[in-house]
Every structure is written in structure tokens, then in C-alpha cells.
Amino acid sequence: MSTLLQPLDVTAIRKDFPLLSRVLNGKPVVYLDSAVSGQMPLPVIERMVKYERDEHTNVHRGVSTLSQQATDFYEAAREKVRKFIGAGSSKEIVWTRGTTEAINLVAQTYGRRNVQAGDEILLSAMEHHANIVPWQMLAEEKGATLKVIPMTDDGELILESLDELITHRTKLLGVVHVSNVLGTVNPVKAIIAKAHARGVPVLVDGAQAVPHLQVDMRDLDADFYVFSGHKLSGPTGIGVLYGKLELLEAMPPWHGGGSMIRNVTWAKTTYLGAPGKFEAGTPPIAAAIGLGAALDYITELGLTRIAAYEHELLVYATKRLEGIPGLRILGTAKEKASVISFVVEGIHPHDMGSLLDGEGVVVRAGHHCAQPVMARFNVPATTRASFAYFNTREEVDVLVSAVIKAIELFK
Amino acid sequence: MSDPRELYQQVILEHNKKPRNFGTLEACTHHAEGHNPLCGDELDLTLIVENGLVQDIKFKGSGCAIDVASASLMTGAVKGRPVAEAEAMAEQFRGMVRGELEPGTQTPLLGKLTLFSGVKDLPSRVKCAVLPWATLHAALKGEAEASTE
Numbered sequence: 001m002s003t004l005l006q007p008l009d010v011t012a013i014r015k016d017f018p019l020l021s022r023v024l025n026g027k028p029v030v031y032l033d034s035a036v037s038g039q040m041p042l043p044v045i046e047r048m049v050k051y052e053r054d055e056h057t058n059v060h061r062g063v064s065t066l067s068q069q070a071t072d073f074y075e076a077a078r079e080k081v082r083k084f085i086g087a088g089s090s091k092e093i094v095w096t097r098g099t100t101e102a103i104n105l106v107a108q109t110y111g112r113r114n115v116q117a118g119d120e121i122l123l124s125a126m127e128h129h130a131n132i133v134p135w136q137m138l139a140e141e142k143g144a145t146l147k148v149i150p151m152t153d154d155g156e157l158i159l160e161s162l163d164e165l166i167t168h169r170t171k172l173l174g175v176v177h178v179s180n181v182l183g184t185v186n187p188v189k190a191i192i193a194k195a196h197a198r199g200v201p202v203l204v205d206g207a208q209a210v211p212h213l214q215v216d217m218r219d220l221d222a223d224f225y226v227f228s229g230h231k232l233s234g235p236t237g238i239g240v241l242y243g244k245l246e247l248l249e250a251m252p253p254w255h256g257g258g259s260m261i262r263n264v265t266w267a268k269t270t271y272l273g274a275p276g277k278f279e280a281g282t283p284p285i286a287a288a289i290g291l292g293a294a295l296d297y298i299t300e301l302g303l304t305r306i307a308a309y310e311h312e313l314l315v316y317a318t319k320r321l322e323g324i325p326g327l328r329i330l331g332t333a334k335e336k337a338s339v340i341s342f343v344v345e346g347i348h349p350h351d352m353g354s355l356l357d358g359e360g361v362v363v364r365a366g367h368h369c370a371q372p373v374m375a376r377f378n379v380p381a382t383t384r385a386s387f388a389y390f391n392t393r394e395e396v397d398v399l400v401s402a403v404i405k406a407i408e409l410f411k
Numbered sequence: 412m413s414d415p416r417e418l419y420q421q422v423i424l425e426h427n428k429k430p431r432n433f434g435t436l437e438a439c440t441h442h443a444e445g446h447n448p449l450c451g452d453e454l455d456l457t458l459i460v461e462n463g464l465v466q467d468i469k470f471k472g473s474g475c476a477i478d479v480a481s482a483s484l485m486t487g488a489v490k491g492r493p494v495a496e497a498e499a500m501a502e503q504f505r506g507m508v509r510g511e512l513e514p515g516t517q518t519p520l521l522g523k524l525t526l527f528s529g530v531k532d533l534p535s536r537v538k539c540a541v542l543p544w545a546t547l548h549a550a551l552k553g554e555a556e557a558s559t560e
Contacts (some may be wrong), residue, residue, distance in 0.1 A: 182485035247484075349475075351477070354418075355415055355416065367451055381450065410424060410427075410476075
């Protein structure tokens with residue numbers, strides 16, 4: 001508990017992020033867009049540069065010392081991921097390009113094999129397009145249907161509806177752990193238990209969850225859990241599909257090519273076991289090693305401390321933004337991560353985004369790749385500020401002043 | 412990039428708040444819908460073209476201030492003009508907000524619409540300003556839809 005009592009040294013942490021001391025449009029950058037992409041701390045960048053400068057080659061190739069070393073670093077990163085999410089085996093960790101690719105992988109292998117005409121795929125009303133479109137494509141191909149778990153006006157899933165929504169035709173339940181728009185932390189453990197009681201496997205989109213809260217695969221009992229490196233203080237181009245080993249082993253491969261085979265003849269190819277059979281071609285090696293370094297960095301800071309600090313920022317920012325007349329926050333769930341979406345009467349979010357940008361405040365304005373969520377709340381778009389462990393209360397104040405300035409301009 | 416506040420001048424803010432020519436012409440001869448998939452801006456444009464002149468024009472839709480003000484000012488500017496001139500204005504407007512044409516000297520038909528020239532410094536917003544003009548172009552060509560994809 002001693003780490004809990006000692007708060008994060010944010011002043012020191014900020015020195016690891018050179019971008020935070022940049023000046024844009026004559027204003028110091030206030031980066032409140034970590035839900036779009038997190039910033040990478042210097043140790044991560046330096047680790048990747050070191051790999052590219054001194055250690056670069058391919059992995060799982062040949063007998064050279066260099067190749068063996070690269071393979072070791074690359075596989076060590078996989079082991080770091082395993083530990084970080086509490087998976088039972090590193091064979092359950094499949095590298096992908098990101099969350100989107102991980103979901104497509106599951107849809108195109110597990111989904112294609114298990115979903116037939118008339119079957120149902122159950123998704124929550126607050127999914128990102130990444131956890132909608134791959135299933136819609138599969139449903140169209142197979143003649144299956146998508147069903148939706150509704151949510152309340154506060155942005156909480158209505159779990160009572162599950163009893164009715166899950167039928168004997170339900171082949172998979174897909175749910176986001178933390179909503180990228182509303183910030184809602186969904187009770188995925190309870191959802192998984194309910195689904196499992198009816199024999200339905202669950203895929204959890206953890207892209208916005210892993211940067212903020214400790215997850216444990218053995219505790220959650222998720223069948224699939226997916227996330228991206230770049231929202232986790234790591235680089236773009238790398239992501240993770242966690243899958244229960246027995247499921248991964250039973251799934252057909254996806255992309256064919258080098259690295260994923262056991263033996264190739266003109267007559268027949270045999271494949272590696274998991275995770276190798278899902279990793280055709282040369283992977284983004286530096287990115288995987290970089291993600292490993294990012295996990296070291298976060299582990300060093302401590303996710304519990306990060307969560308506590310971000311929660312403080314969330315509470316402070318919510319209170320300050322709520323005090324602005326005409327501003328409405330979307331997503332008022334009891335359990336929230338440090339994401340605040342808002343709309344202001346009479347100002348389109350894109351205008352708000354441009355005006356905040358002029359003040360150096362970087363936020364996301366748009367539909368956040370969640371158009372069904374926009375439709376649910378009857379807004380075309382929102383402005384979203386998302387807070388990370390390197391943000392400060394002073395930056396929240398800059399945001400609030402910039403919002404007020406924009407409102408005054410539009411009066 | 413310049414301060415975005417320079418773009419949000421009174422004229423634009425005022426047209427956003429009270430758009431002119433807002434509505435639908437039931438007896439229209441030309442009609443097109445414009446979409447800006449990036450922003451979700453939507454525009455419904457109806458025109459009455461007679462004897463080669465834009466006799467009347469109205470728009471409906473929802474969007475950001477740049478989009479709404481652009482539509483409002485555009486409808487006012489092309490009303491009563493020959494179709495060929497409206498098309499030429501669309502060309503000049505597009506060139507101006509993309510930074511390809513010097514506002515004023517190279518956009519003689521645009522008049523006060525040059526106040527949108529600042530959009531060129533906000534690349535992510537160029538499509539918002541252009542959407543009404545792209546929709547006008549589509550309507551005049553007899554196409555049902557315009558997209559700034």
C-alpha cells in the first residue's frame with residue numbers, strides 16, 4: 001500500500017514527454033487527447049531507436065546472434081504483455097497491428113467458423129466502429145444478425161436486458177471495457193459471467209481500458225481481449241489479441257505466408273500453433289519491443305497510482321466543466337475513466353475543436369468512430385477531452401478558460 | 412497557422428446564428444444533398460433555375476458554423492445570377508479556400524465571400540466551407556448527391 005500513499009511525481013513525469021513543452025500557434029501545448037493516441041515517454045522512444053540503431057534484423061530467422069537477440073527482445077515483450085494483463089501463457093498473446101486488426105482476426109477466423117445463417121452476434125450500444133463493422137461484415141456474409149445491448153441516458157449498459165437478448169442463437173458477445181466516448185467502465189466481469197452461464201463466449205475491446213485500469217485475464221475470464229499499443233504509452237502499429245489458448249488452437253489461421261507455417265509442400269501446408277499461426281510475415285519488431293518498454297514504464301509508475309491520479313483529474317475537470325452554462329457532459333456513469341465528452345448549446349463541436357486548438361488545447365472533436373453512440377444521444381458529434389497521468393489541474397483550467405472563451409465568441 | 416479566431420469573424424458567426432435562405436423550395440427544378448462524412452455535416456439544397464438564371468435557392472441542414480455560414484452566404488451570393496456565373500464562383504471559392512487562388516485579385520466574383528479565405532489555414536475545415544459549393548455544383552449538374560470525402 002505504500003505506493004498508493006505516494007502520489008505520482010507529475011512534474012518529473014512530464015520531463016519524459018518532450019511534446020508537452022512544445023508551443024503550437026503561439027500557445028503551450030495542452031495535450032488532452034490521450035484517448036486518440038497516448039504520448040510515448042522518452043524511455044520507450046529510446047528503446048525503439050536503440051533497436052533500430054544497434055539491434056535491427058528480423059525475428060525467428062536463421063542462426064545469427066543478431067537474429068537470436070532480436071527474437072529474444074521481441075518474445076520478452078510478449079511475455080511482458082502476458083504479465084501485464086494476467087494471462088496464463090504467452091501463447092495466448094497474439095501480436096496484431098492494433099485493436100481493429102485483432103477484432104477482424106477474431107471475426108474472420110473464429111467468427112467465420114462458428115457463425116452461421118440465422119445466428120446472432122450481441123454487441124453493446126456503446127461500441128467503437130472497430131467492434132461493429134467487422135461483425136456486420138461477417139453477419140452480411142453469413143446471413144446472421146446483430147443485436148444490441150441498450151444503455152441508459154447516463155451511458156450505462158442495461159444488464160437486465162441480457163437475459164432476453166442472449167438466445168440459443170447467440171454465438172458471441174462483444175463489449176467495450178471502457179467507452180471511448182462516454183468514459184463508462186463497463187462491468188465486464190459480470191457480463192462475461194452472465195454470457196458464460198448461457199454458453200456464449202465474450203470478446204472485450206480493452207483499447208481504452210488498459211491505459212487506466214489493471215486487468216487480469218484469469219479473473220475476468222474473457223475469451224478474447226484486445227487492445228492497442230499506442231493508447232498505452234507505446235507506438236502505433238502494434239496491438240494485442242489475447243485469446244484463451246484452447247480457442248486460439250481451434251481457430252483456423254488468418255493471413256498465410258512466412259513465419260506462420262510448420263511445413264510447406266506443393267501438396268499441403270501445416271501451420272504453427274498459437275500464436276505463431278496468426279502472425280504471418282515480418283512483424284513490427286521495434287513497435288513490439290517499444291510496447292514492452294511502455295509496459296515497463298507504466299508498471300514502474302503503478303497502474304493503481306495512475307488510476308487514482310487520473311480519477312482526481314476526472315473529478316476536478318467534471319466539476320469545472322459542469323459549472324459552464326450551456327455545457328452538457330455526455331456520459332455520466334457511476335464508474336468512469338478519465339474521458340469527458342461534452343456539447344455546448346449553439347456551438348458545433350468542430351468549431352469548438354478549432355477554437356480550442358487555437359488556444360493550444362488538443363482535444364478530439366467528432367463522432368469518435370462511434371456514430372451509433374452519437375445517434376443514441378442525438379448529437380452530430382461531441383468535443384472530447386481525455387486525461388492521462390501526465391496531465392495537470394492547471395491544464396484542466398486552460399481547457400475550461402478556452403471553452404468559456406469560445407462560448408463568449410459565439411454569443 | 413493563424414489564430415482560428417480570425418476566421419470566426421462577426422459575419423460568419425452572425426450567418427451561423429441566423430442563416431439566410433434557410434428552408435426548402437417545394438417547386439424546385441434542381442436539388443442535391445451534400446455530406447461531409449468527416450464532420451457529419453449535412454446539407455439539403457433546392458434551386459429554381461429559369462432562363463439560365465438561379466431564380467431562387469434555399470438550403471437546410473445541420474453543420475458547423477463554417478458550413479452553415481458558407482451555405483447562407485453562398486445562397487445570397489448566387490441568387491439571381493446566371494448558372495454559368497454561379498459555377499465560376501464555385502470554382503473560385505474552391506481555389507481560394509485551398510490556397511490556390513489569391514483572394515480578391517484572382518477571385519473577382521466572390522466579393523465579400525473572401526472572408527472565408529482564412530479557412531486555408533485550417534486544413535481540417537476546408538471541406539466544411541466547400542460543402543455548400545460542392546452541393547451547388549452537384550445540383551446544377553443534375554446529380555443527387557455531393558460528398559466532400
